[in-house]
Amino acid sequence: MRYDSITEAIGNTPLVRIDPAVHGLRTIDLYAKLEMLNPFGSVKDRAAWSMAEPLLAEAVEQGSQVVELSSGNTAKALAVIAGMHGLGFKSVTNRMRVPEIKDLLLLLGAEIEELPGQSECLDPTATDDPLTLFHRTLSASGSAYLHTDQYFNARNTEAHLTGTGPEIVKDLDGRVPDWFVACVGTAGSSTGVARALREEDPSVRVVGLVAAKSDFIPGIRTIDEVQEVGLFDPETYDTMESVSADEAIEGMLTLNRRCGILGGPTGGAAYFGAVRHLRALEEESQERRTAVFIVCDRVESYLSYVRQRRPDLLGRPPRQNSPADLSDAEVGEAPSVTVAEARRWIETDRPLVVDLRSSYAYAALHIDGSVNIVDELFAELVRGGLPFSRRQPVLLACPVGEQSARYAALLTRMGHPDVRSLAGGIIAWRDAGAPLVRD
């Protein structure tokens, strides 16, 4: 395969059969359409290119900025496309809750604006919501923006009507699957594919999946939020079902670990929703039937999402010399000194004073002559062994004397003969009227 531009690599994604031993369906063949293998990483590459391409020449001429309301994948694809054409890109959203995605967008050169939250005190004089204001800004400024408008743009749906849908039929040797299962975000992919499949065979059944109302699954809307989408038409779906975040992650794990498909939570939600839906229908008939679901994007961008919801999945083996391993009794017995004792000790024995606070706090005010080793860095240091000579007395200080007691206990356990914690910390030091400097 040889291409002149990366955008030519959009589409023609593989359709991969899921091993029946994994999903457990006896009479239904289940296939995953791997949209995660598009060049910018997701199903949105198609829509982004379809929406932007016809407008690019003019935008380049006028130096317009590309803008979209997007929390992730569309923004990613548009940021790349805009960059390739020397244009800026701005994403406006209040749904971007996964930090890696924000960082990746910034890396790709995107500008991100977060919409303000709801008012805590209802303001009866408020005339417009932030989204209405956004649309007004866009139309007021004429041609300064190329707004792709993914929730209302028919070219979003069309990309899947002419691409994704026919590809599925082609890879099933001209047959239309009995079921098509897709998560609903902009409704573009589900609507486009559903339309393409129905044109071939109206008996296909379409399952739309949304996020459970109180849950957040990146890229999917809830049953109410889909109503705000211009491309959404309830008639498209034979049934709408909801998936919880936990279920999406469960499905994702199965795809990742057992199928070798490194899809993200929406792919997981689609897999989970598909199997749950199909299992209930399997008894209907003994005929062999086929179902297809979409894996929208890749797992790598969602590690912090997983860490927040399922920290157990990211468990690591315990570390050496960690303050977390100390018992309360050990911490309680950590050698410590009061402010008055510390001041005398500093006068007489000149211990190394280590301030464990952040560099910003240290820079603002600290004990004269102390060194700053931020606690996180200190934890790294001691993992490899004692960072000070045994002959060097050490006074550890933190805000209230809690962390320093832990580290004093740890260093003592590691064999340091004279390390002490400043009882009550820098706060006690200040409250006792002892000098703090800024140098």
Added chain:
Amino acid sequence: MDGRPLYLEPRLEPRLRSLVAAQNTLHSLTDGLGSPLHVVVPDQIAENLERFRSVYRAHHLSGQVFYAHKANRSSALLRRLAATDAGVDVASLGELQHALGAGFGAGRITATGPKNPEFLWLAARTGVTVSVDAVAELDQLATLVRKHALAPVRVLLRLSGFETTGVKVLSRRSRFGTPVGELELLLEAAERHADAVDPAGVAFHLDTTSVAEKATALEGSLAALELCRSRGLRPRAVDIGGGFGISYLAEREHWEAYTTGLTEAVLGRRPPLTWGGHGYGLRNESGTLRGTLGLYPAHRSVAGAAYLDELLAQPAASLGGRPLAALLLEHLYDLHTEPGRALLDQCGLTLARVLEVRAQDTGGELLVRLAAKADDIALEDHGVLMDPVVIPRGGAGPGGGPVAVHLFGSLCLETDLITRRTVFLPRRPEPGDLLAFANTAGYAMDFHATRAQHQPAARKVAAWQDGDAWRWCLDDQFWPITPLRGAQ
């Protein structure tokens, strides 16, 4: 879902639950004092304060919790709080006088909001901390201090318009505070007035439910404090205002089912759920839902002290990614908060007598008229949707299953609707029954109340538990040492 009642059952914690169950007491109170009637529960505010304190303790933070007085005029609540170690945030001359009279020493009072000269003078005279909005206010305050030979006044510099790097967090524009970009001007003024004012730190209050916006502001405040220090000032505190919220409803499912029902009703897929098809900000544009739901998010997984906890756990990207709480602690700053609504969670209810229950010729909802005006029960004004609890006059009442009703007030005005939505009640109310609107203490009791058309504004009583019984007195008669206050 069509036709099935969509309940929005209030969240009742044990104290308020017990009060709602004291049906005879509530009837005899309204028999004696009229309808509508507000009942406040002062002991609850002390318990809520303790929840905020425990968040401070968990993060080792010192500083004051200032009750935002604006949310309720009650003397009983204020005096009960005066008996704790809390502070109070006053936003007017009247509130300041009230706080001083309730027993708050000046060291426990902070003055915020728009200030007239009398308010400024009394604050300066008594030694209250003043949250200064702008250079002009600082000038005005300094002039007062000099002219009347007062001691230097402790001030917090109130900021707004915080900005982020990387991801831009848009924020609603505020009328209050000086944009952080103009902090230098404010500091120059503070230096000019060094003889009259003592800048103790910075402050902000953002009217938003968004934790991200507040985290941005708190991070920006830390940077502002650093700027103060670099100019040789010795700031000690940051005041992050209020807005920690209440979760009003008992069941998340109720809230979800209701808002979905409302969406469907707006799109014409089910019968209207409101008087006149009002959409609470939502509208139907050729089959697509537009607008924003203008309702208080009445069920929340995180509110009040837990919201503060979540805010403090946010990482500060520009300061090495450490949690905000750790940064406050490490910098030795006091944290001040000004919860209004959140401190009043579960602190009271409003009673209204049913005057008339009328069936419409067309069938449908019952029209229920209450002895109260909409402004006496201002939940709807704040976008809080929550069902009242029916307190029958004679024991269990006739029953007969769920009904849908519209609740109207007693004013001769089409707009005097206690609720704009159809309310589902588990049984038909009868004239003489009481409806108890729970959790009205935050902004929904007296914030809007008028005496229009010579109709009385609700009276207020304070109630407390004495063993199994509820005791009460007029709000104004309540002092923390009131006899028969039981264990207190």
